[in-house]
Amino acid sequence: MNVGSATPATPRSELDSTPTEAATPTSSPTSAASLVATPGEALTGEACLPGNWFVDNETFGALMAEASGGVGNDMSGTVMVTFREDGTTSTYYDEWTYVTSVDGRTLTLLKDGADSGTYEVTADGSMSLVDTDISSTTSSQIEVDGEQVTMSIRPEPSVFSDASFTCEGDALTMTADGATTILHREH
Numbered sequence: 530m531n532v533g534s535a536t537p538a539t540p541r542s543e544l545d546s547t548p549t550e551a552a553t554p555t556s557s558p559t560s561a562a563s564l565v566a567t568p569g570e571a572l573t574g575e576a577c578l579p580g581n582w583f584v585d586n587e588t589f590g591a592l593m594a595e596a597s598g599g600v601g602n603d604m605s606g607t608v609m610v611t612f613r614e615d616g617t618t619s620t621y622y623d624e625w626t627y628v629t630s631v632d633g634r635t636l637t638l639l640k641d642g643a644d645s646g647t648y649e650v651t652a653d654g655s656m657s658l659v660d661t662d663i664s665s666t667t668s669s670q671i672e673v674d675g676e677q678v679t680m681s682i683r684p685e686p687s688v689f690s691d692a693s694f695t696c697e698g699d700a701l702t703m704t705a706d707g708a709t710t711i712l713h714r715e716h
Contacts, residue, residue, distance in 0.1 A: 572696060573696060574650070574654055574696075575650040575654075577696030577701065578612040578648075578650070578694075578696075578701070579612050579613060579614045580611070580612065580714055580715065581609050581610070581611050581714070581715035582609065582610045582611070582612070582701055582712035582713065582714055582715065583607060583608065583609050583610075583712060583713050583714075583715060584607075584608040584609075584610065584710065584711075584712050585710065585711040585712060585713060586604040586605065586606075587604075588709070588710050588711045589604065589608075589710045589711075590602050590603070590604040590627070592708050592709070592710055593627060593629070594629065595708075596708070597629055597631060602627070602628065602629045603626075603627070603628040603629075604625075604626065604627050604628075605624070605625075605626050606622070606623055606624040606625035606626050606640075607621075607622075607623040607624070607625065608620065608621070608622055608623075608625050609621045609623070609715070610712060612648060616647050616648060616649060617645065617646070617647055617648075618645065618646050618647065618648045618658060619643055619644065619645045619646075620643065620644045620645075620646075620660070620665075620687070621642075621643045622640040622641050622642055622643070622644075622665050623641065624639075624641060625639070625640045625641070626638070626639050626640075634671055634672055634673070635671065635672050636669060636670070636671045637669065637670040637671070638667065638668075638669050638682075639667070639668050639669070639670070640665055640666070640667045640684070641665060641666055642664050642665030642666050643664055643665060644660045644662060644663050644664060644665050644684070644686070644687070645660065645661060645662045645664075646658060646659050646660035646661045646662070646686070646687070647659060647661060654693070655690075655691045655692060655693055655694075656689075656692045656693075656694055656703070657689065657690040657691070657692070658687060658688070658689055658690075658692070659686060659687070659688045660686035660687045660688065661686070663684045663685075663686055665684055666681070666684070667681070667682040667683075667684045668680060668681050668682060669682055689705035689706065690705075691705075692704060692705035693705075699713055699714040699716070700712070700713060700714075701713075701714070
């Protein structure tokens with residue numbers, strides 16, 4: 530995630546016409562009819578969530594840089610989050626890579642695969658999400674004394690509650706624990 534040069538995730542439809550295994554939902558997609566607003570009507574609240582959303586690498590990279598205290602951040606690859614009307618969710622990582630420099634050392638995190646879980650929108654409009662099956666793989670590479678050291682990392686599930694979210698057109702803005710990221714709806 531190079532600060533100032535990170536780019537948003539490219540929607541899958543622009544990457545190629547053949548979805549990769551990591552970006553292929555394992556359950557039937559939400560019906561298109563339920564995702565389409567009538568002319569002049571925007572989807573809001575819980576109704577806006579169902580579908581595929583791509584994480585904006587630039588805003589997520591800035592969030593990661595702030596959390597890690599790193600500099601020279603660069604993020605690439607694709608993260609697609611799928612929300613389904615039945616309250617299930619999947620997160621697909623397609624060659625997602627985060628590079629940062631911490632204490633003068635370059636650290637690279639690599640993530641591929643898919644995780645699944647559940648989400649719930651409460652009466653006050655906030656969202657809770659928990660990953661229940663972590664099938665993605667995560668590894669790190671760091672340079673130590675001039676040599677690359679690679680380690681597998683046990684992925685931690687995404688868990689948050691009381692997150693606020695808003696949909697504006699094809700952008701979903703989510704804030705959890707004071708951290709905000711933006712996702713873009715797949716077309």
